[in-house]
Amino acid sequence: MFGDLMGMMGKLKETQEKVKATKERLNHVIIEEKSSDGLVNITLTANRTLKSIELDDSLLKDKDQLEDYLILTLNKAIEKATQINEAELAAVAKEGMPNIRGMDGLFK
Known part of the structure; x- marks a missing residue:
């Protein structure tokens, strides 16, 4: 019984380290999104840290349009x-x- 508990604790610590490493790696996964007409990039x-916003100069003439594009x-x-x-x-x-019956559907 205690062996199982110790094994689970070790697995939990290992998983926490993997989560931390994954979060760090996601800082380097870059997402680029362009507006449908390419005026905003x-x-x-993947951790949702904004790196850059590029705007076409034509958008600078209309504040409302620019705000809509940005949103x-x-x-x-x-x-x-977020999906990634x-x-x-x-x-x-x-x-x-750990393999616990009924938990399979939680992380799909």
Whole structure:
């Protein structure tokens, strides 16, 4: 019984280290999102850290249009980054979970 508990504790520590390493690696996974017409280009990491915003000069003439472009493009970029982030972390968490009946569906 205690051997199982010690093994689970070791596995938990190993999983925590893998999660930390995965989060660090996701700082270097770059997501680029462009508006449909290419007037706005957003770059961020899979940890959702904004790296750059590139705007076409034509957008600088209309504040409302620029704001709309930024909101739409940023939201798409953040959604992509979130999907990658969650998938990577879920894979690490699932790998580190002990085989407990009924828990299989939690990390798919």
